[in-house]
Amino acid sequence: MLENNLKGKVVMKTLKPIFNQKLISAALAIIFVGTLILVSGNASATTYGDNITVYDGVGTNGTGLGQEDNEAEPGMVQSQAWDLEGFFLNGTQLTIVGGYNFYTGKDGMDAGDIFIDTNGDAVASPNTIPGFIYEPYDSNDSITETYQIVSNSYFKYDYVLDIDWAAGTFAIIQLDPNSLLKDTEYGSAYNIPSNPWIYESGGQVVGGGDFEDYNNANTSGSDTGLLGWNGDDNHYAATFNLSFIAAGFTGIDLRNGALFHNTMECGNDNLIGRVAPVPEPATMLLLGTGLAGMIGLRRRKKA
Ligand SMILES: [Ca+2]
Ligand SMILES: [Ca+2]
Ligand SMILES: [Ca+2]
Ligand SMILES: [Ca+2]
Secondary structure (H helix, E strand, O other): OOOOOOOOOOHHHHHHHHHHHHHHHHHHHHHHHHHHHHHHHOOOOOOOOOOEEEEOOOOOOOOOOHHEEEOOOOOOOOOHOOOOOEEEEOOOOEEEEEEOHHHHHHHHEEEEOOEEOOOOOOOOOOOOOOOOOOOOOOOOOOOOOOOOOOHHHHHHOOOOEEEEEEOOOOEEEEEEOOOOOOOOOOOOOOOOHHHHHHEEEEEEEEEEEEOOOOOOOHHHHHOOOOOOOEEEEEOOEEEEEHHHHOOOEEEEEEEEOEEEEEEEOOOOOEEEEEEOOOOOOHHHHHHHHHHHHHHHHHHHOOO
Protein backbone atom coordinates (compact mmCIF):
# COMPACT_ATOMS: atom_id res chain seq x y z
CA MET A 1 0.00 0.00 0.00
CA LEU A 2 2.80 2.39 0.82
CA GLU A 3 4.59 1.73 -2.45
CA ASN A 4 1.49 2.24 -4.58
CA ASN A 5 1.00 5.68 -3.12
CA LEU A 6 4.58 6.71 -3.85
CA LYS A 7 4.78 6.61 -7.63
CA GLY A 8 6.24 10.09 -8.08
CA LYS A 9 7.45 13.06 -6.14
CA VAL A 10 4.71 15.36 -7.41
CA VAL A 11 1.98 12.94 -6.38
CA MET A 12 3.74 12.30 -3.12
CA LYS A 13 3.91 16.01 -2.30
CA THR A 14 0.20 16.55 -2.83
CA LEU A 15 -0.62 13.44 -0.82
CA LYS A 16 1.83 14.15 1.93
CA PRO A 17 -0.47 15.86 4.48
CA ILE A 18 -3.19 13.22 4.07
CA PHE A 19 -0.61 10.47 4.20
CA ASN A 20 0.86 11.74 7.46
CA GLN A 21 -2.58 11.90 8.98
CA LYS A 22 -3.17 8.29 7.93
CA LEU A 23 0.15 7.27 9.42
CA ILE A 24 -0.69 8.93 12.72
CA SER A 25 -4.14 7.31 12.74
CA ALA A 26 -2.55 3.94 12.00
CA ALA A 27 0.03 4.46 14.74
CA LEU A 28 -2.67 5.43 17.24
CA ALA A 29 -4.72 2.38 16.24
CA ILE A 30 -1.71 0.14 16.80
CA ILE A 31 -1.10 1.75 20.20
CA PHE A 32 -4.76 1.36 21.14
CA VAL A 33 -4.78 -2.34 20.26
CA GLY A 34 -1.41 -2.76 21.97
CA THR A 35 -2.79 -1.16 25.12
CA LEU A 36 -5.76 -3.50 25.12
CA ILE A 37 -3.40 -6.45 24.86
CA LEU A 38 -1.28 -5.06 27.71
CA VAL A 39 -4.33 -4.62 29.91
CA SER A 40 -5.93 -7.95 29.18
CA GLY A 41 -2.83 -10.12 28.70
CA ASN A 42 -3.99 -13.59 27.80
CA ALA A 43 -7.19 -13.04 29.72
CA SER A 44 -10.53 -14.29 28.46
CA ALA A 45 -13.88 -12.78 29.42
CA THR A 46 -16.28 -14.89 31.51
CA THR A 47 -19.19 -14.48 33.92
CA TYR A 48 -16.67 -13.22 36.46
CA GLY A 49 -14.71 -10.99 34.08
CA ASP A 50 -11.22 -11.72 32.79
CA ASN A 51 -9.35 -14.81 33.87
CA ILE A 52 -6.11 -13.34 35.28
CA THR A 53 -4.54 -16.63 36.41
CA VAL A 54 -0.81 -17.03 35.83
CA TYR A 55 1.59 -19.95 36.24
CA ASP A 56 2.47 -20.57 39.90
CA GLY A 57 5.97 -21.77 39.09
CA VAL A 58 5.50 -25.44 39.96
CA GLY A 59 3.98 -28.44 38.16
CA THR A 60 3.19 -28.67 34.47
CA ASN A 61 0.23 -31.02 34.40
CA GLY A 62 -2.61 -28.50 34.31
CA THR A 63 -4.66 -27.01 31.50
CA GLY A 64 -5.97 -23.51 30.83
CA LEU A 65 -4.44 -20.21 31.91
CA GLY A 66 -1.35 -20.68 34.06
CA GLN A 67 -1.76 -24.46 33.64
CA GLU A 68 -3.83 -24.11 36.81
CA ASP A 69 -7.05 -25.94 35.91
CA ASN A 70 -6.99 -29.63 36.90
CA GLU A 71 -3.66 -29.15 38.62
CA ALA A 72 -2.58 -29.40 42.26
CA GLU A 73 1.01 -29.19 43.47
CA PRO A 74 3.45 -32.01 42.76
CA GLY A 75 3.23 -34.81 45.32
CA MET A 76 -0.17 -33.64 46.58
CA VAL A 77 -3.63 -35.13 45.97
CA GLN A 78 -4.60 -34.55 42.34
CA SER A 79 -8.39 -34.11 42.18
CA GLN A 80 -11.09 -31.53 41.48
CA ALA A 81 -11.87 -31.29 45.21
CA TRP A 82 -8.35 -29.93 45.81
CA ASP A 83 -8.08 -27.88 42.61
CA LEU A 84 -7.83 -24.08 42.86
CA GLU A 85 -8.76 -23.12 39.31
CA GLY A 86 -8.57 -19.40 38.70
CA PHE A 87 -8.64 -15.74 39.74
CA PHE A 88 -10.99 -13.52 37.73
CA LEU A 89 -11.25 -9.74 37.65
CA ASN A 90 -14.20 -7.64 36.51
CA GLY A 91 -13.39 -3.99 37.18
CA THR A 92 -12.73 -4.05 40.92
CA GLN A 93 -14.58 -7.34 41.52
CA LEU A 94 -12.07 -10.10 42.28
CA THR A 95 -13.43 -13.66 42.07
CA ILE A 96 -11.68 -16.86 43.09
CA VAL A 97 -12.95 -20.15 41.65
CA GLY A 98 -12.05 -23.70 42.64
CA GLY A 99 -13.22 -27.28 42.65
CA TYR A 100 -12.13 -26.91 46.28
CA ASN A 101 -15.03 -25.88 48.56
CA PHE A 102 -13.89 -22.64 50.22
CA TYR A 103 -16.93 -22.58 52.52
CA THR A 104 -16.66 -26.00 54.14
CA GLY A 105 -13.02 -26.80 53.48
CA LYS A 106 -12.03 -30.36 52.65
CA ASP A 107 -11.02 -33.15 55.08
CA GLY A 108 -10.63 -30.61 57.88
CA MET A 109 -8.39 -28.36 55.78
CA ASP A 110 -9.73 -24.77 55.73
CA ALA A 111 -9.52 -22.26 52.91
CA GLY A 112 -6.86 -19.55 53.11
CA ASP A 113 -6.64 -15.77 52.90
CA ILE A 114 -5.94 -13.81 49.71
CA PHE A 115 -2.56 -12.07 49.77
CA ILE A 116 -2.02 -9.04 47.52
CA ASP A 117 1.18 -7.48 46.21
CA THR A 118 0.91 -4.02 44.67
CA ASN A 119 4.50 -2.99 44.07
CA GLY A 120 5.83 -5.97 42.15
CA ASP A 121 8.31 -7.30 44.71
CA ALA A 122 6.37 -10.22 46.24
CA VAL A 123 8.29 -13.48 46.58
CA ALA A 124 5.36 -15.62 45.42
CA SER A 125 5.75 -19.35 44.94
CA PRO A 126 9.44 -19.57 45.86
CA ASN A 127 11.23 -22.91 45.95
CA THR A 128 13.59 -21.51 48.55
CA ILE A 129 13.71 -18.28 50.51
CA PRO A 130 17.22 -17.22 51.55
CA GLY A 131 17.58 -17.14 55.32
CA PHE A 132 14.24 -18.82 55.99
CA ILE A 133 14.35 -21.90 58.24
CA TYR A 134 11.90 -24.56 57.12
CA GLU A 135 10.20 -26.91 59.52
CA PRO A 136 10.96 -30.61 58.86
CA TYR A 137 8.14 -32.37 57.09
CA ASP A 138 6.37 -35.05 59.12
CA SER A 139 6.13 -37.66 56.39
CA ASN A 140 3.67 -40.00 58.12
CA ASP A 141 1.63 -37.08 59.48
CA SER A 142 1.55 -38.76 62.91
CA ILE A 143 1.93 -35.56 64.92
CA THR A 144 0.04 -32.31 64.92
CA GLU A 145 1.94 -29.88 62.75
CA THR A 146 3.14 -26.70 64.38
CA TYR A 147 2.23 -24.27 61.60
CA GLN A 148 5.25 -21.99 61.61
CA ILE A 149 4.69 -18.29 61.96
CA VAL A 150 6.47 -16.56 59.08
CA SER A 151 7.61 -12.95 58.82
CA ASN A 152 6.17 -11.01 55.89
CA SER A 153 9.68 -9.66 55.32
CA TYR A 154 10.30 -12.91 53.41
CA PHE A 155 7.21 -12.63 51.19
CA LYS A 156 6.77 -8.84 50.81
CA TYR A 157 2.98 -8.84 50.41
CA ASP A 158 1.37 -5.41 50.81
CA TYR A 159 -2.22 -6.34 51.72
CA VAL A 160 -4.22 -9.38 52.75
CA LEU A 161 -7.93 -10.09 52.60
CA ASP A 162 -8.31 -11.72 56.02
CA ILE A 163 -11.34 -13.86 55.20
CA ASP A 164 -13.93 -15.40 57.50
CA TRP A 165 -15.23 -17.93 54.98
CA ALA A 166 -18.09 -19.15 57.19
CA ALA A 167 -19.37 -15.64 58.03
CA GLY A 168 -18.99 -14.24 54.49
CA THR A 169 -16.90 -11.28 55.66
CA PHE A 170 -13.34 -10.07 55.25
CA ALA A 171 -10.99 -7.45 56.67
CA ILE A 172 -8.46 -5.63 54.49
CA ILE A 173 -5.14 -5.46 56.28
CA GLN A 174 -2.21 -3.38 55.13
CA LEU A 175 0.86 -5.48 55.84
CA ASP A 176 4.34 -4.34 56.74
CA PRO A 177 7.63 -6.27 56.90
CA ASN A 178 6.99 -7.12 60.56
CA SER A 179 3.51 -8.57 59.96
CA LEU A 180 3.28 -12.26 60.74
CA LEU A 181 1.79 -14.89 58.43
CA LYS A 182 1.13 -18.57 59.00
CA ASP A 183 2.55 -21.32 56.79
CA THR A 184 0.66 -24.38 55.54
CA GLU A 185 0.42 -27.71 57.36
CA TYR A 186 2.78 -29.38 54.92
CA GLY A 187 4.29 -26.08 54.04
CA SER A 188 7.66 -25.76 55.55
CA ALA A 189 9.68 -28.49 53.97
CA TYR A 190 7.32 -30.31 51.68
CA ASN A 191 5.31 -27.71 49.85
CA ILE A 192 7.25 -24.46 50.03
CA PRO A 193 5.75 -22.76 46.95
CA SER A 194 2.23 -22.75 48.42
CA ASN A 195 3.11 -20.56 51.41
CA PRO A 196 1.83 -18.54 53.17
CA TRP A 197 -1.64 -19.80 54.10
CA ILE A 198 -3.29 -17.18 56.38
CA TYR A 199 -2.67 -13.85 58.06
CA GLU A 200 -1.62 -14.10 61.70
CA SER A 201 -0.99 -10.63 63.18
CA GLY A 202 0.51 -7.18 62.69
CA GLY A 203 -0.05 -4.49 60.09
CA GLN A 204 -3.08 -2.23 60.08
CA VAL A 205 -6.77 -2.83 59.38
CA VAL A 206 -7.76 -0.41 56.61
CA GLY A 207 -11.18 -1.67 55.60
CA GLY A 208 -13.39 -4.65 55.11
CA GLY A 209 -16.73 -5.84 53.91
CA ASP A 210 -18.92 -8.73 52.86
CA PHE A 211 -18.12 -10.94 49.95
CA GLU A 212 -20.53 -12.49 47.49
CA ASP A 213 -20.56 -16.20 48.12
CA TYR A 214 -21.63 -18.74 45.56
CA ASN A 215 -22.11 -22.46 45.89
CA ASN A 216 -21.50 -24.90 43.12
CA ALA A 217 -25.08 -24.46 41.86
CA ASN A 218 -24.10 -20.97 40.69
CA THR A 219 -20.73 -21.87 39.33
CA SER A 220 -20.63 -24.24 36.42
CA GLY A 221 -17.74 -24.93 34.10
CA SER A 222 -19.69 -23.19 31.35
CA ASP A 223 -19.56 -19.93 33.37
CA THR A 224 -15.80 -19.95 33.50
CA GLY A 225 -14.44 -22.36 30.92
CA LEU A 226 -12.99 -24.41 33.78
CA LEU A 227 -13.03 -28.19 33.73
CA GLY A 228 -14.29 -30.93 35.98
CA TRP A 229 -11.76 -33.60 36.89
CA ASN A 230 -12.35 -37.36 36.89
CA GLY A 231 -16.13 -36.93 36.80
CA ASP A 232 -16.29 -34.27 39.54
CA ASP A 233 -17.67 -31.07 37.97
CA ASN A 234 -18.27 -29.02 41.14
CA HIS A 235 -16.94 -25.46 41.11
CA TYR A 236 -17.15 -22.93 43.96
CA ALA A 237 -16.64 -19.18 43.77
CA ALA A 238 -16.40 -16.07 45.95
CA THR A 239 -16.35 -12.45 44.77
CA PHE A 240 -14.61 -9.66 46.70
CA ASN A 241 -15.29 -6.01 46.00
CA LEU A 242 -11.95 -4.23 45.88
CA SER A 243 -13.56 -0.83 45.35
CA PHE A 244 -11.28 0.54 48.04
CA ILE A 245 -8.72 0.35 45.25
CA ALA A 246 -10.87 2.39 42.86
CA ALA A 247 -11.48 4.90 45.64
CA GLY A 248 -7.78 5.65 45.49
CA PHE A 249 -6.81 4.08 48.77
CA THR A 250 -3.28 5.10 49.63
CA GLY A 251 -0.66 2.89 48.10
CA ILE A 252 -2.89 0.45 46.27
CA ASP A 253 -4.08 0.95 42.73
CA LEU A 254 -4.82 -1.81 40.25
CA ARG A 255 -3.51 0.46 37.47
CA ASN A 256 -0.05 -0.10 38.93
CA GLY A 257 -0.49 -3.85 38.61
CA ALA A 258 -1.17 -6.38 41.34
CA LEU A 259 -0.55 -10.01 42.25
CA PHE A 260 -3.02 -12.23 44.15
CA HIS A 261 -2.13 -15.44 46.00
CA ASN A 262 -4.24 -18.13 47.68
CA THR A 263 -3.83 -21.65 49.03
CA MET A 264 -5.62 -23.91 51.53
CA GLU A 265 -4.50 -25.10 54.98
CA CYS A 266 -2.46 -28.04 53.69
CA GLY A 267 -1.04 -26.14 50.71
CA ASN A 268 -2.36 -28.79 48.34
CA ASP A 269 -2.74 -26.23 45.57
CA ASN A 270 -1.26 -22.78 45.05
CA LEU A 271 -3.04 -20.16 42.91
CA ILE A 272 -1.66 -16.89 41.57
CA GLY A 273 -3.39 -14.12 39.61
CA ARG A 274 -1.76 -11.06 38.11
CA VAL A 275 -2.93 -7.73 36.67
CA ALA A 276 -0.42 -6.04 34.38
CA PRO A 277 0.27 -2.33 34.93
CA VAL A 278 -1.62 0.05 32.64
CA PRO A 279 0.63 2.54 30.79
CA GLU A 280 0.26 6.17 31.85
CA PRO A 281 -1.18 8.57 29.21
CA ALA A 282 2.21 10.33 29.07
CA THR A 283 3.92 7.02 28.30
CA MET A 284 1.39 6.28 25.58
CA LEU A 285 1.98 9.71 24.03
CA LEU A 286 5.73 9.05 24.00
CA LEU A 287 5.12 5.64 22.44
CA GLY A 288 2.88 7.25 19.83
CA THR A 289 5.38 9.98 18.97
CA GLY A 290 8.16 7.40 18.70
CA LEU A 291 6.15 5.06 16.50
CA ALA A 292 4.93 7.84 14.19
CA GLY A 293 8.51 9.11 13.97
CA MET A 294 9.81 5.64 13.06
CA ILE A 295 7.20 5.22 10.32
CA GLY A 296 8.02 8.71 8.98
CA LEU A 297 11.73 7.90 8.89
CA ARG A 298 11.12 4.62 7.09
CA ARG A 299 8.96 6.40 4.53
CA ARG A 300 11.65 9.05 3.84
CA LYS A 301 14.21 6.32 3.25
CA LYS A 302 11.92 4.67 0.67
CA ALA A 303 11.30 7.98 -1.11
CA1 LIG B 1 -10.78 -28.20 37.46
CA1 LIG C 1 -5.11 -25.79 40.35
CA1 LIG D 1 5.13 -5.90 48.05
CA1 LIG E 1 -1.27 -24.66 41.42
